[in-house]
Amino acid sequence: MDFWIDDIGWPFIKIFIIANVALMMVALLVWAERRVAALIQDRLGPNRVGPLGLLQPVADVIKLFLKEDLTPGHVNRPFFIIAPALTMMPAIISLAVIPFGASLIIADLDIGILFIFAISSLAVYGITIGGWASNSKYSLLGGIRSTAQMISYEICLGLSVIGVFMLSKSLRLQDVVLMQGDGIWLFGEHYTGIMGKILDWNIFKQPIGFILFMIAGFAETNRTPFDLAEAEQELAAGFHTEFSSMKFALYFLGEYAAMISIGAITVTLYLGGWTFFGLENLGGSFSWLTQILIFAVKLLALQFFFIWVRWTIPRFRYDQLMRLGWQVLLPIGLANILLTGVLKLIFKV
Amino acid sequence: MTPCPAVIATVSEYVPVLVMLIFAVSFAGFSLVVSVLLGKKAPTNPVKDAAYECGMPPISDAHQRFSVKFYLVAILFVLFDIEVVFLYPWAVQFQAMPAFLFAEMLVFIGILFLGWWYVIRKGAVDWSTE
Numbered sequence: 001m002d003f004w005i006d007d008i009g010w011p012f013i014k015i016f017i018i019a020n021v022a023l024m025m026v027a028l029l030v031w032a033e034r035r036v037a038a039l040i041q042d043r044l045g046p047n048r049v050g051p052l053g054l055l056q057p058v059a060d061v062i063k064l065f066l067k068e069d070l071t072p073g074h075v076n077r078p079f080f081i082i083a084p085a086l087t088m089m090p091a092i093i094s095l096a097v098i099p100f101g102a103s104l105i106i107a108d109l110d111i112g113i114l115f116i117f118a119i120s121s122l123a124v125y126g127i128t129i130g131g132w133a134s135n136s137k138y139s140l141l142g143g144i145r146s147t148a149q150m151i152s153y154e155i156c157l158g159l160s161v162i163g164v165f166m167l168s169k170s171l172r173l174q175d176v177v178l179m180q181g182d183g184i185w186l187f188g189e190h191y192t193g194i195m196g197k198i199l200d201w202n203i204f205k206q207p208i209g210f211i212l213f214m215i216a217g218f219a220e221t222n223r224t225p226f227d228l229a230e231a232e233q234e235l236a237a238g239f240h241t242e243f244s245s246m247k248f249a250l251y252f253l254g255e256y257a258a259m260i261s262i263g264a265i266t267v268t269l270y271l272g273g274w275t276f277f278g279l280e281n282l283g284g285s286f287s288w289l290t291q292i293l294i295f296a297v298k299l300l301a302l303q304f305f306f307i308w309v310r311w312t313i314p315r316f317r318y319d320q321l322m323r324l325g326w327q328v329l330l331p332i333g334l335a336n337i338l339l340t341g342v343l344k345l346i347f348k349v
Numbered sequence: 350m351t352p353c354p355a356v357i358a359t360v361s362e363y364v365p366v367l368v369m370l371i372f373a374v375s376f377a378g379f380s381l382v383v384s385v386l387l388g389k390k391a392p393t394n395p396v397k398d399a400a401y402e403c404g405m406p407p408i409s410d411a412h413q414r415f416s417v418k419f420y421l422v423a424i425l426f427v428l429f430d431i432e433v434v435f436l437y438p439w440a441v442q443f444q445a446m447p448a449f450l451f452a453e454m455l456v457f458i459g460i461l462f463l464g465w466w467y468v469i470r471k472g473a474v475d476w477s478t479e
Binding site: 011012014019065066067068069070072074081084085088092093095097106107108114115132134137139140141144147151152154155158159163165166169170171236241242245247249250318319322323325326327330331334338341342344345 | 378
C-alpha cells in the first residue's frame, strides 16, 4: 500500500503540478518572445487574442492542430514522424530532477546533473534524424550543422559546471540549492550576514563558470547568436523546413521547452534555486507555493534575458562559432576548474 | 537469488522518471495523432510533394556526401566528453584530500590540454580554410 502512495501516487501529483507549470511557462514564453521582440523593435506585437494577447499561444496551437499534416513523398517516413517527438521529449524529461521547491522534485537522484546532461544531449537525435529524414538539402545542411554545434558546445556545458560541484561536494541538485544562500565560508569562518548570504550564490562564487554555462546554453538551445541551424537567409528554415502542422509545433515547443529546462538548471546551479534568503519559508504549510513562485520569478527573469539577447545580437559565422567553442571556451573551462581548485585551497571556502 | 536492498532503493528512485517519460511520450504521441485526425486533407500534387527549395525544381536526392569535418567533430566530441565525465567524481571528492587530488588533476588536465593543443594545431576544428 505504501508503495502505491509513496512511489506512484505522490510522484503523480508532483508530475501533474510541475508539468502544468512547465507547459504554462512554455506558452507564456512563446507569447513573451513576440511581445518582447515587438517592444525592442518599437512595434505592438500580438495584442488581439485575449488581454494583452495572452491567449495568442492557445490560438496558435489550435490553428496548428487544424492544419494539414503533410508528409511529403520524398521523405523517410518512420524517421520523419518520430524526429519531432525526439526533440520535445528530452526537454520535458530533464525537468524531472530539477527541484522546484523543498519537496517539489519529481525524482531526487544522487546523480542529478549527470542525468540532465545524459537526457538533454539526446535532443541532438531529433534534429539530426529530422534533418536527414527530410531528404531536402536545406534540412540536411541545417541538421548536420546543428549537430556539430550542439555536440561542440556540450563539452563546454559539461566543463563549466564542474566548479559548482567542487563547491557543493554533491551531484544532487537539492544539495546544490541548499548549499547556496546559507552564508559564505572564508578562511574557516562562516559569514551569515546578508552580504555573506548573497555572495554565497554560485553566480558570485563561480562567475566564469556562469558566463560559460550561459553561452553554451544559448548554443545548446539553438538560440541567436548561435541559430546557425535555421539561419533563414541561407537555409530557409533549416532542419524543420519540410515539417508542417503539429510536427513543426513539436520542434517549436521543444525549442522553448529546452529554454525552460536550461533556464531551470541555471537557476538551480547558480541563482539559489527556490530559496530567497528566508522568504521561501513564508506561508507555513503552503510554503511550496511560495517556493515555486520564487523559482518562477527567477526563471522568467532569465528567460527575458534569453529573448533580449536574441533580438539584440547578430548571428555568428560558422567558422567563428566553431572557433569560439573549441579554441576559446574549452580552454577557459579547463582553466576555470584549476582556478577553482587553487582558490579553494587558498580561501578554504 | 534476491536482489540486495540498496539496488531496490536505487531502482525505485527512478520510477517517477519512468512516469515522466510516459507523460512525455504520450504528449508527443497525442499531438502527432490528433493533428492527423483533425487536420484537413487537401489533394496532393507533384510540386507539393517535392522538397522545398524556394521554388527551384529540386535536382537529385539530398542524401549525398558531406564534409568529413563533421565526422571529425563528432569523434573529438566523444573523446573530450568522456574526459569531462571523469572530472565529475573528482570534483565531488575534491574536499576529501584537496592538495593530492589537485596535483592528480594537474596531470590529467595537462594531458587533456596537450591533446587539445594537437587538435587545434592540426586545424581539425578550423572551418575558415578548406
